[in-house]
Amino acid sequence: MTKIKFLGALMAALVFLALFGCSKKxxxxxxxxxxxxPKAAATPIDKSTVGSVSxxxxxxxxxxxxxxxxxxxxxxxxxxxxxxxxxxxxxGDNLANVFVYVKDGLGSRTFxxxxxxxxxxxxxxxxHPHVLGVMTGxxxxxKNSDETTHxxxxxxxxxxxxxxxxxxxxxxLQKTFAREExxxxxxxxxxxxxxxxxxxxxxxxxxxxxxxxxxxxKDLPPGDYTLEFVHEKLxxxxxxxxxxxxxxxxxxxxxxxxxxxxxxx
Amino acid sequence: MGPSSLRTSGSKRVNSPLLxxxxxxxxxxxxxxxxxxxxxxxxxxxxxVALAGCTLLLLVAGALVTSNDAGLAVPDWPTSFGxxxxxxxxxxxxxxxxxxxxAAFVGLLTIVLAVWTWLRDGRRWMRxxxxxxxxxxxxxxxxxGLTVLNFLPPAISTAHAVLGQTMFCVLAMLALxxxxxxxxxxxxxxxxxxxxxxxxxxxxxxxSLYLQLIFGAAFRHxxxxxxxxxxxxxxxxxxxxxFLIPHVVNAVxxxxxIVVTTLAVFRRAPQNPQLRRPAIALHVLLLTQxxxxxxxxxxxxxxxxxxxxxxxPLVLSTVAHLAVGALLLATAVVLAIQIRxxxxxxxESEHVGTAAREAVTA
Numbered sequence: 001m002t003k004i005k006f007l008g009a010l011m012a013a014l015v016f017l018a019l020f021g022c023s024k025k026x027x028x029x030x031x032x033x034x035x036x037x038p039k040a041a042a043t044p045i046d047k048s049t050v051g052s053v054s055x056x057x058x059x060x061x062x063x064x065x066x067x068x069x070x071x072x073x074x075x076x077x078x079x080x081x082x083x084x085x086x087x088x089x090x091x092g093d094n095l096a097n098v099f100v101y102v103k104d105g106l107g108s109r110t111f112x113x114x115x116x117x118x119x120x121x122x123x124x125x126x127x128h129p130h131v132l133g134v135m136t137g138x139x140x141x142x143k144n145s146d147e148t149t150h151x152x153x154x155x156x157x158x159x160x161x162x163x164x165x166x167x168x169x170x171x172x173l174q175k176t177f178a179r180e181e182x183x184x185x186x187x188x189x190x191x192x193x194x195x196x197x198x199x200x201x202x203x204x205x206x207x208x209x210x211x212x213x214x215x216x217x218k219d220l221p222p223g224d225y226t227l228e229f230v231h232e233k234l235x236x237x238x239x240x241x242x243x244x245x246x247x248x249x250x251x252x253x254x255x256x257x258x259x260x261x262x263x264x265x
Numbered sequence: 266m267g268p269s270s271l272r273t274s275g276s277k278r279v280n281s282p283l284l285x286x287x288x289x290x291x292x293x294x295x296x297x298x299x300x301x302x303x304x305x306x307x308x309x310x311x312x313x314v315a316l317a318g319c320t321l322l323l324l325v326a327g328a329l330v331t332s333n334d335a336g337l338a339v340p341d342w343p344t345s346f347g348x349x350x351x352x353x354x355x356x357x358x359x360x361x362x363x364x365x366x367x368a369a370f371v372g373l374l375t376i377v378l379a380v381w382t383w384l385r386d387g388r389r390w391m392r393x394x395x396x397x398x399x400x401x402x403x404x405x406x407x408x409x410g411l412t413v414l415n416f417l418p419p420a421i422s423t424a425h426a427v428l429g430q431t432m433f434c435v436l437a438m439l440a441l442x443x444x445x446x447x448x449x450x451x452x453x454x455x456x457x458x459x460x461x462x463x464x465x466x467x468x469x470x471x472x473s474l475y476l477q478l479i480f481g482a483a484f485r486h487x488x489x490x491x492x493x494x495x496x497x498x499x500x501x502x503x504x505x506x507x508f509l510i511p512h513v514v515n516a517v518x519x520x521x522x523i524v525v526t527t528l529a530v531f532r533r534a535p536q537n538p539q540l541r542r543p544a545i546a547l548h549v550l551l552l553t554q555x556x557x558x559x560x561x562x563x564x565x566x567x568x569x570x571x572x573x574x575x576x577x578p579l580v581l582s583t584v585a586h587l588a589v590g591a592l593l594l595a596t597a598v599v600l601a602i603q604i605r606x607x608x609x610x611x612x613e614s615e616h617v618g619t620a621a622r623e624a625v626t627a
Contacts, residue, residue, distance in 0.1 A: 155496035
């Protein structure tokens with residue numbers, strides 16, 4: 001009988017340990033704190049000399065027919081109507097959701113982190129926008145405008161991974177990413193079709209093409225730069241560009257083709 | 266087949282019913298001389314069988330979580346969205362929380378089985394095995410929690426998958442050992458050479474199936490966590506090279522071992538239904554599993570590349586492939602146990618005879 005009591009107590013202890021020994025995962029971690037030394041003051045930029053770069057991203061060839069998304073597993077999503085993937089999207093041969101940024105040429109310049117947040121909304125069981133650009137340390141204000149619970153789960157390679165749920169019309173989440181990372185995937189484990197990409201860069205010189213495929217990067221100091229065009233499925237391509245003082249360089253385009261980038265102009 | 270047909274060479278024949286009963290316990294596992302145990306408990310056996318069935322359902326529930334990419338639909342553990350209340354079961358929560366509910370149920374039933382075994386089964390090794398099942402189930406629950414808290418690291422997710430199927434094997438064994446057939450059905454002993462060969466083959470088969478399980482689980486969890494449709498941390502071709510190709514190559518080895526082992530059973534133990542039945546089952550399961558494996562490859566690797574979400578063919582084929590894999594492993598374990606049971610026990614019989622002589626002297 002003593003043996004039975006002992007084993008019973010042992011089993012109870014094991015169950016207790018399993019249930020309560022593991023601390024609950026942090027639901028609301030503090031804002032990202034960069035591991036590096038305190039940030040240097042922003043490099044002054046002569047506003048009287050800045051220029052801009054603009055152009056468009058295009059898709060060569062016939063775009064694949066957009067795939068429909070089946071949202072029936074959540075009635076709150078299904079009633080929103082038909083939906084299609086936005087992987088290769090845009091009007092005509094224009095390519096939307098291409099992230100364009102200055103990859104090289106800024107030297108050792110540092111930039112102030114914007115105090116205004118960027119917004120990521122979950123609406124119609126889709127992320128808006130599908131591709132987002134943000135600076136390191138800049139706040140992303142995450143909203144849930146739907147009548148269902150979403151969970152936001154970034155799966156970064158260079159930043160801290162987290163996974164949080166947001167109830168219907170719940171309070172906004174404020175998050176930051178401390179390190180540069182391109183095409184950081186974000187998904188919702190409640191609704192597996194929900195996916196978007198965050199691009200975290202050190203400088204404010206980036207843009208995302210819209211349905212018309214156009215982009216513009218403003219206030220760029222004169223210099224020689226490498227622009228990178230990044231698409232989630234079609235790959236990456238680079239373009240060298242020289243911006244003179246007060247020059248508005250246009251026509252810096254990129255053409256992507258099925259299976260990978262084709263080239264620029 | 267009575268005690269007189271048993272290999273008791275070197276031992277005196279005893280007339281005491283008690284000792285006759287002890288001698289006849291050569292069918293117990295492990296094969297040691299034991300005091301007579303309690304009579305067969307039909308209800309306990311039925312419960313053990315039902316629990317093994319529920320565990321298979323639990324494996325299916327777990328497979329649905331991964332195949333539907335719902336592993337983190339409930340972001341916390343052991344609570345669900347901060348409490349123990351039932352959440353709204355829609356989307357991925359339906360699979361993730363459903364899996365947790367079934368797991369809790371199976372855990373509870375396993376504890377009941379252990380207590381019941383302690384109270385009703387006099388075999389010490391059975392009691393130990395039933396407690397081991399409880400410990401295993403608790404550990405499995407902890408692994409499941411750890412994988413959620415750490416955002417599904419492939420190593421922990423794979424360990425969770427492997428331990429899950431291991432526990433299914435343990436519960437299948439408990440169902441086997443509580444059966445009337447285990448206690449009462451005579452076992453045609455194998456010739457020493459046959460026993461040695463069958464033991465080797467069945468052991469190799471279990472080992473290769475375990476390796477198959479590890480490769481398959483690793484591929485599945487690396488693909489869904491780091492693959493091209495997920496974090497895109499690892500190229501699909503690399504995942505295929507490191508995990509899927511070994512899984513396929515090992516499938517060839519498993520197939521060969523199943524064929525060789527089962528043919529050896531049919532040839533060397535034709536009068537032994539305890540061996541023939543699992544051998545036949547292995548054949549049926551193997552054919553099914555090969556087809557499902559091909560379907561899983563097509564749906565996951567070939568067709569899934571351009572789809573925005575897991576589609577029904579992918580979910581069905583991968584879940585079925587996992588479930589049949591578990592049945593294959595459990596069946597191979599049962600076959601190995603039955604072969605061991607039918608093996609010559611010259612040393613054990615001598616030991617039984619010695620115990621019997623000592624009892625007579627006393």
